[in-house]
Amino acid sequence: MDWIEHIKTDADRALKDIYKKHRSQCLMWLGTKFSLPKEDCKEIFQHAVVILYDNVMKQKVAENKSSLKTYLFGIAKFKAYEYIRFKQKWTTNDTFPMLKDHVVGDIEDKLDYENKLNEVQQALSEMGDPCKSVLKLFYYQQLNMESITQLMGYKNADTTKNIKYKCIKRLRKHIFEHKEVNQQ
Amino acid sequence: MKLTQLDIEKFDRYLRNEMEAQEKETFEQRLEGNNELREELTHLQLIQDGLRLDDLQQKKKMLEDWDDEIEEDKKTNLFGIGWKWSVAATILLIVTAWLIWPQKGPGESDLFVSYFKPLELDISGVRSANKDPDNERSNNFKIATRDYIIESYDKAAPALLKVYEEEKDTLMLLYAGIAFLAEKNTDKALDALDRIDVWPEELKDHVMWYKALLFLDKQENEKAKKEFGELIEKEGDYSDKAKVIMEKLD
Numbered sequence: 127m128d129w130i131e132h133i134k135t136d137a138d139r140a141l142k143d144i145y146k147k148h149r150s151q152c153l154m155w156l157g158t159k160f161s162l163p164k165e166d167c168k169e170i171f172q173h174a175v176v177i178l179y180d181n182v183m184k185q186k187v188a189e190n191k192s193s194l195k196t197y198l199f200g201i202a203k204f205k206a207y208e209y210i211r212f213k214q215k216w217t218t219n220d221t222f223p224m225l226k227d228h229v230v231g232d233i234e235d236k237l238d239y240e241n242k243l244n245e246v247q248q249a250l251s252e253m254g255d256p257c258k259s260v261l262k263l264f265y266y267q268q269l270n271m272e273s274i275t276q277l278m279g280y281k282n283a284d285t286t287k288n289i290k291y292k293c294i295k296r297l298r299k300h301i302f303e304h305k306e307v308n309q310q
Numbered sequence: 311m312k313l314t315q316l317d318i319e320k321f322d323r324y325l326r327n328e329m330e331a332q333e334k335e336t337f338e339q340r341l342e343g344n345n346e347l348r349e350e351l352t353h354l355q356l357i358q359d360g361l362r363l364d365d366l367q368q369k370k371k372m373l374e375d376w377d378d379e380i381e382e383d384k385k386t387n388l389f390g391i392g393w394k395w396s397v398a399a400t401i402l403l404i405v406t407a408w409l410i411w412p413q414k415g416p417g418e419s420d421l422f423v424s425y426f427k428p429l430e431l432d433i434s435g436v437r438s439a440n441k442d443p444d445n446e447r448s449n450n451f452k453i454a455t456r457d458y459i460i461e462s463y464d465k466a467a468p469a470l471l472k473v474y475e476e477e478k479d480t481l482m483l484l485y486a487g488i489a490f491l492a493e494k495n496t497d498k499a500l501d502a503l504d505r506i507d508v509w510p511e512e513l514k515d516h517v518m519w520y521k522a523l524l525f526l527d528k529q530e531n532e533k534a535k536k537e538f539g540e541l542i543e544k545e546g547d548y549s550d551k552a553k554v555i556m557e558k559l560d
Contacts, residue, residue, distance in 0.1 A: 138372065145373055149380065155461055172373040176366050183362075199460045222367050229363045239356075246360025258364070265358045266365050268326060291315045294357070298313075302353055 129194045133182045145175055148195060152202055160206050170209050173224050174202035180228070183267060249300040257293035264290055313350060321354050421555055422527040428488050429516060431458050448476060458485055463492040471502065480506050484513055488520055496528050515541065519548045522555075531559055 132140040149171065156167040178198055181187050187197070208224065230239050250258050256278060263274045271283040271290075280286045323329050324337055341348050454469035467489035474482035483506050490499035503521050506513065522537030538559075541552040 137369075141369065141373070142376060145376055146380070149377075159461065168377060172370055172377070175373055176369045179369055180362070180366055195462070196456060196460055222370055225363060225366045225370060229359055229366070242356055243360050243363055246357055247364055250360060250364055258361075261357070262361045262365055264322075265325075266361045287315075291318060294318060294354075295313070297357060298353060301357075 130182055130187055133179055137179060141175060141179055144178070144194065144198070148198055152199060155199065156202060156206055159203075160210065162206070162210075166209065170202055170205050173205050174198055176225065177201050177205070177228060245301055249297055253293070253297060253300065256289065257296065260286065260290050261293055261297070317350075321351060324351075325354060325358065421558060422523055425551060425555065426491065426523050426527075428461070428463070428492050429485070429520075431455055431485060448473065450476065454482070458489060461492075463489040467493060467495070467498070480508065480510065480513065484516055484520075487517075491520060491524055491527075494527070496524055499524055515544065515546045515548055519552075522552070526555070535559060
């Protein structure tokens with residue numbers, strides 16, 4: 127099984143293997159190349175592994191075009207430049223600002239979108255499981271109803287579909303309708 | 311807007327790119343003329359991004375925990391070997407250092423570490439150096455230069471030599487020499503650099519500079535000084551650095 131397939135089928139295990147295998151070499155490389163302290167190199171390497179995972183999930187990685195190491199070190203290099211450039215502007219209150227930047231991308235009103243994302247995350251954490259997991263499996267990991275049914279141990283795909291519908295309704299109500307009431 | 315299960319399924323299929331071309335076109339036309347529908351789509355996209363960010367943050371947290379475990383394991387292994395062995399190893403290390411230290415020159419290794427930086431591989435330069443630029447470079451070339459760029463010098467060095475054997479491109483010898491030097495394999499590095507018998511003018515300074523550093527690392531100071539001296543005389547890009555090193559060596 128190649129590394130892309132491994133991440134798709136068993137992400138946590140695959141990421142752990144990748145992390146352990148490339149950690150020391152990448153930290154040394156980042157330290158030498160960018161003259162950064164170990165803690166900063168760790169931060170960059172961890173982000174690189176997470177973004178590698180995201181790229182696989184978003185199907186941005188072409189099948190076997192390059193080796194895992196080349197691809198991972200390429201992301202790490204890019205992230206290191208970003209880290210050096212933006213480190214000063216991040217406040218200590220920000221949780222994982224690099225990841226937020228990565229998800230928000232280049233949209234016009236970045237700050238407004240970031241605030242909205244915070245609201246979604248707040249609502250998700252209040253809602254908890256199983257809703258959060260079902261929605262994540264469907265909307266982020268793009269699994270079909272049958273796979274989600276198996277993973278969550280539900281009776282059949284219709285049950286899963288129903289749960290997913292109720293969850294998304296609850297979430298929408300929590301974020302958007304609640305906000306509209308507050309704004310009135 | 312009140313959304314039914316069917317509405318949401320339609321949005322889902324649109325967002326997951328599962329619609330047929332005709333259905334997609336009709337749906338997009340509806341979106342164009344309906345503000346409420348567009349707003350709902352934006353809401354769903356925002357939820358998708360929120361879920362994505364949440365998952366990525368979880369994974370980041372997971373990596374942080376693993377890293378703590380790795381660091382913890384290292385400490386356990388270090389202390390787990392037993393204090394007697396640790397003390398013995400430390401004594402051995404001190405004795406060895408004491409025996410070796412006086413034989414070493416005055417900081418040549420420090421000078422090497424301070425000044426050695428592998429030459430950046432300029433792909434466009436390498437391509438244009440090829441005799442037939444229209445001819446696509448070999449797969450071995452691509453692998454070797456990729457390994458050099460990602461600083462995987464242990465793999466890059468022999469791979470670059472192989473490309474030299476195949477294509478007789480002198481530039482490959484220079485990069486192979488530098489890669490060996492980065493791996494502290496001075497003998498092979500010197501062998502590669504010495505094989506550059508016909509020096510194109512633009513390569514001369516680079517070859518002399520890396521040979522000088524190589525001799526510095528081997529603590530063959532007289533040979534190093536000869537190379538640095540020539541670089542100073544040439545007044546090229548390496549001249550200033552060579553002057554500083556010469557002063558320190560004298």
